[in-house]
Amino acid sequence: xxxxxxxxxxxxxxxxxxxxxxxxxxxxxxxxxxxxxxxxxxxxxxxxxxxxxxxxxxxxxxxxxxxxxxxxxxxxxxxxxxxxxxxxxxxxxxxxxxxxxxxxxxx
Amino acid sequence: xxxxxxxxxxxxxxxxxxxxxxxxxxxxxxxxxxxxxxxxxxxxxxxxxxxxxxxxxxxxxxxxxxxxxxxxxxxxxxxxxxxxxxxxxxxxxxxxxxxxxxxxxxxxxxxxxxxxxxxx
Numbered sequence: 583x584x585x586x587x588x589x590x591x592x593x594x595x596x597x598x599x600x601x602x603x604x605x606x607x608x609x610x611x612x613x614x615x616x617x618x619x620x621x622x623x624x625x626x627x628x629x630x631x632x633x634x635x636x637x638x639x640x641x642x643x644x645x646x647x648x649x650x651x652x653x654x655x656x657x658x659x660x661x662x663x664x665x666x667x668x669x670x671x672x673x674x675x676x677x678x679x680x681x682x683x684x685x686x687x688x689x
Numbered sequence: 690x691x692x693x694x695x696x697x698x699x700x701x702x703x704x705x706x707x708x709x710x711x712x713x714x715x716x717x718x719x720x721x722x723x724x725x726x727x728x729x730x731x732x733x734x735x736x737x738x739x740x741x742x743x744x745x746x747x748x749x750x751x752x753x754x755x756x757x758x759x760x761x762x763x764x765x766x767x768x769x770x771x772x773x774x775x776x777x778x779x780x781x782x783x784x785x786x787x788x789x790x791x792x793x794x795x796x797x798x799x800x801x802x803x804x805x806x807x808x809x
Contacts, residue, residue: 616795616796625802626725626783627799631797671733673793674794677747677749678723678738680734
């Protein structure tokens with residue numbers, strides 16, 4: 583199985599700050615990597631698909647990049663409504679696997 | 690697009706439960722469908738998926754031989770039959786659709802989830 587790691591596990595930043603989360607796959611997954619946002623008590627929401635494509639309707643402050651084994655997720659200017667847990671997920675092969683998540687708070 | 694799960698509840702260890710997901714707003718028979726779960730306070734875990742015509746399905750190792758995914762395209766419904774349930778199966782179970790009818794692993798629509806609690 584492909585293992586996904588994320589760092590940091592949590593972070594606290596100020597409104598307007600740039601926030602970056604990294605995700606690493608245990609083997610190459612080309613660009614079969616998605617990013618989801620999950621708010622408490624809610625279903626996850628797809629933000630970025632195929633590593634760098636912004637899902638329709640998602641604000642442009644969210645950005646994804648990388649390929650192979652190393653990926654990044656960036657919020658260019660953190661907003662109060664971005665408080666959530668963010669997960670990366672690979673779909674290069676089954677079983678699809680998620681990272682452990684990064685909890686983002688406002689400082 | 691709407692996905693509505695049902696069938697969750699409290700079940701004893703070793704028991705069985707069948708989850709359903711009613712789909713609407715899209716051509717159900719043309720999409721891979723998935724079940725994803727989340728234990729309380731834990732990360733997301735993909736459980737299983739099924740091809741458009743039901744001819745292929747895949748599972749995470751921890752549920753192989755105990756869970757069966759199926760679908761009824763005439764009724765626009767997805768199912769998860771769960772047997773030999775364990776405490777570690779306690780989770781919110783989400784039904785999720787692949788983003789494209791040609792794709793399988795990017796989940797752009799999710800249900801609200803149904804809670805399964807395995808406890809004596």
